Amino acid sequence: MSEVVATKQSVSFILDGKEVTGYRGETIIQVADREGVYIPRFCYHERLSVAANCRMCLVQVNDGKKTLPACHAQISQDMVVNTQSSTTRQSQQSVMEFLLINHPLDCPICDQGGQCDLQDLAMGFGKGVSRYEDTKRVVKDEDLGPLVSADMTRCIHCTRCVRFGTEISGIPDLGALGRGEDMRILSYLKTGLNSEVSGNVIDLCPVGALTSKPHRYRGRSWSFTNHAYYSAHDCLQSHVYVHTYKNGIDGQDAVMRVVPRQCDSINQIWLSDRDRFSYLGLQHRDRLTHPMIRDGKSWRVVDWETALTLVSEKIQSVIKDHGPEQIGALISPSTSLEEGFIGQKLLHTLGCRNMDYRLHQRDTDYMDSAVHTLPQEFLSFEQLDNSQCVVLVGSYIRHEQPIAGLRLRAASLKGTRVLSINPIAHAWNFHCEEEVVVAGQDFVQFLGACVVSLANFGAIELSDRWRERLIHIDSSTQSDRFAKYLMQSDGYLLLGQYAQSHPHASAIYKLCSLISSVTQMRLVMMTPGTNSTGLHAIGYGPCHRVDSVNMSTGESSYQMIDRPKQLYLLQQVEPEIDHYDPALARAALTRAQTVVAITSFTSPEMLEYADILLPAAAWTEFSGSWVNITGEINTFQAIKPLHGQSKSAWKIYRVLANLLKCEGFTYHDISELRADIPLLSSGCLDESIDGEVDLSPPLPRQLADQVVGSELTRIGELGHYQMDTLVRRCDPLQRPADKVIAKIHPDTVRRLGFDDPGNDVVVSLKQGQNVISCPLLTDKTIAKGAVYCPVICHGDSQLSGRNDAIEILFSEDDQ
């Protein structure tokens, strides 16, 4: 299909007797939509290419006998378009009749009934009675996976879903096979839908052929209440509508489904599967409904007063016996500004500085030394669209930030060059101009080599200290090529999960900010959770300087676990999964005198290490504010009643503060709390964040460390459907393949002195005292010198630091 871009040359023509103006290159339907003249359509979609195959939008042009498809016909000067003439009507009625002959006329039992384009348009353009008397086409359905339900007998072959795959997501899961009446839409190799944005075909499908499998037969659209809300699983905060139903589940108000809400600056009209389906976790059996306290080995349900009194007593006793520095708070990066602020204020009042939301990070020095500035710039998708170059530094953007992945693919199709420095050669859905696959220390050193290349090209004047640090690092042809792109382009350096949770994240960050400072490349950290940016902006963390309180620096999430505390306060986190070092975290929590968990969900592990469980409001149940990666502050209201006896976390902190006799916590409602938060009262991020970017070089060992002998580094990502406590409990998103499988480059195996073990071998992986055994696959996409072993989310066995050193033990027979 040719892409005709509308130019700004105006064209005026007659639309239904009225003179209207459009631009050269525009189609009739585009102008008609703008003018409020509705032309029926099925295949046309403004975000997809023009297929002109449904023929529903045929309109009469210039009194011609032959009608033209309005979605494809371009406007021309003085043309006369008549959307209501009898010729137009006859065409549209004929097409409608053809569409309906093979379509089941059983709307009452179709899940799309009431929200179906075909049903709606048949009211206007269909005949009351069908004159088709023959048998109808029946199509055998295919299992498209746990998210999308196929009822392909209802398909009208508009190919929107096919075009979504080939054009928008770049993952052509669906295609049209066969011809004529036998044409069918199906996944070519019966693989189902596998992309991270597959649920969008549900919205695109104009009929009941592709519907939401979890939502199927759960309710009719007209009985739902529509609420504007934001999704909470990545740093974009996609705009969504949450549909709730009174007396939905067990006689209670329930979230029935989540659909995208148009927002051109973020998610456009798309939604990731994570954002769309995670609501299913809200009803999970792990939901905590009542406050509970440990009673020896068992748990006792108590009332709030008992629970909170116990918490305040425990806190007081720890402060009295060990001092406030023996308290540590670990909170979710999706904590709202209000909750973060009041929690921070309480801990400060108690004299405690140990608080962190960056559980996934080991090295946080670079952030802690820059508390007055955001360690990055905001991301603008408009700028991304027009970027010449985007460098992905340790980011599998498709999984970490699926919508950003879609936007990057769109930019790439428009000409943005994408470069990647990653520990794995990922399955990109766009063209990757240059790809470097490095892990561990090689990862840092490649960025160092890029800086050296930039210096060699004269793009950067290195200070003596920088020069000293980079003395061991040589440029390579590949770093030269990267440097040339970096010098010549404007765009973004996007730091992803791997870069942030690298043990030498500071070195990576500093090298990238040095590159950013001498090029047109803006540095953006694609943070996990939804409110990392906001929590940083309000200064949540161990190093925030509060003028009225003069305290020493606290400890980061890694330090709090590395140097165990007497009392841990957890909010919406499961450190046994979320923390950089799950094994260490679990040990520290088990050893602690008291663990208080403010949480919506429990886990078997939590029931072992926790002492007091306080049920907190989950997503959709609380009001709050978040700041996303584009610098927007999104404030929202709770849309669903609280589950059981759970409470908003900010109220828990308020009561706790009052029980602890702290002053300044007399907030009656959330608006009083908001008034206390400078960021929210000013509504402006720029004022709360200013300062210079720190361009001092990293510590020498972070750059100079050389990998020796058979030392291996682990690539331990947290799966994209494991990112937070809610997603982990959305069953349809959990794949049976969650069994841990380790992967290694075949060359690495040879370097270790073994033959390629094939694919059936089971090995032991060892990090310090922790050993697991799992199958090992050789895979050429994995960086050399590294073992890919994701974070384990189930069961007892666990490894240590996500990206720390790891040993691999082949069984005796293989050696």
Add this chain to the structure above:
Amino acid sequence: MVGAQSMQMNAVCLRTMNKKAPAALETYLDLGGYQVWQRIIKERPTPSDLIETIRNAVLKGRGGAGFLSGLKMRFIADDAPYPRYLVCNSDEGEPGTCKDTLIMQYNPHQLLEGMLIACYAQGMSACYHYIRGEYQVQYDACETAIQEAVAHGFVGENILGSSIGIQIHNILGAGSYIVGEESAMLESLEGRPALPRSKPPFPAVYGLYGKPTTVNNTETIASIPMIIEKGADWFLRLGCENSGGAKIFCLSGHVKNPGVFEVPLGTPFSTLLSLAGGMRSKAPLKAIIPGGSSMRVLPAKATQSLTMDYDALVNAGSSLGTGGIIVMDKNTCMVETLACISRFYKHESCGQCTPCREGTGWVVRLLDRILSGDASKSDLSMLHDIAHSAEGRTICAFGEAFTWPVQSFLTHFYDEFEYYIQHKQSKVTGRELKGNRDV
């Protein structure tokens, strides 16, 4: 009617037909082949002069649409970007047509020379020759011809020592009817399913790989060398007014000697029928489909004094089409014939757009209902309605291809359909219930 007096058979595309080793390069060279091409390389006439000659010769597209070839070549604007492509359409899927196959098998060099001249005239450096999937023998003949021509320096880089380079690629299709539609052919060439594109943009603007492209039928291209060699006037006078040159007609059906005849345009149908030996039995002529199965049927009385040229056939209520003439005698049941034709179109619809995907099947099911005796009279008006509903509302001309037969059969032979419904048997053959409800 110049041509009719001294009937010149096989004057243009099939002129090697009666020679020994007709496909050989030597045979073609003996006939003066490639001399035009050599002259063009030497003298370098301006491309627009060549196109003007072709236009003056009134060479009309032989693939079915009958569009003026010289005008089509002009659609590629002078300042159109390069590369530009020529696509030679040898898919030949229209039932009743078997003419391109003979050109490829017996006169491939003239086709090659035509491609070369057309490429030169339109500033093209490559021609893709799309050959119907079933034509393995013809493909081999074209491949051999290319090898011979390359060996003689007629094709390839630095043609005949000049700086001109033209590559010709033969491509064997995968077997579909709709790929004969020019934009579907481009899709297929690009490696996708043969789904016709929406137009505009036309191939001259956005063709193969998005580049300016001309798609011509094999017979059209093979006519070009003779036009350049003997002049526009000769070609025009060979045919008749507004229909230049000769045309290959394929006579099939109830004739004594079914065959392929290249005769000047304007030849009376009666002459053509006698070339095929007349009707095969005593049964007189009932109807003809003059240009492949998608053209409107003509009853016998319309063929009296009918001449075979573009204008005359339009005036008679049909079209010259591909020149594949299907002759039917009085013993033909028109209901069964239409059902047969409609089944073909149901099978070959690409399924892309609604009226065709759904309409072809509906037509077949209605006809089968008639044939199985379950139909009522109102079904006939419904059949007519469906054909009318689909016509002109599809992406490509397939909407016309499957509805024209329905409309014209009903117009001319309504009584037979009515009879079948009332008596549950054919008015002509007396056979009962021929329907196949499983289709």
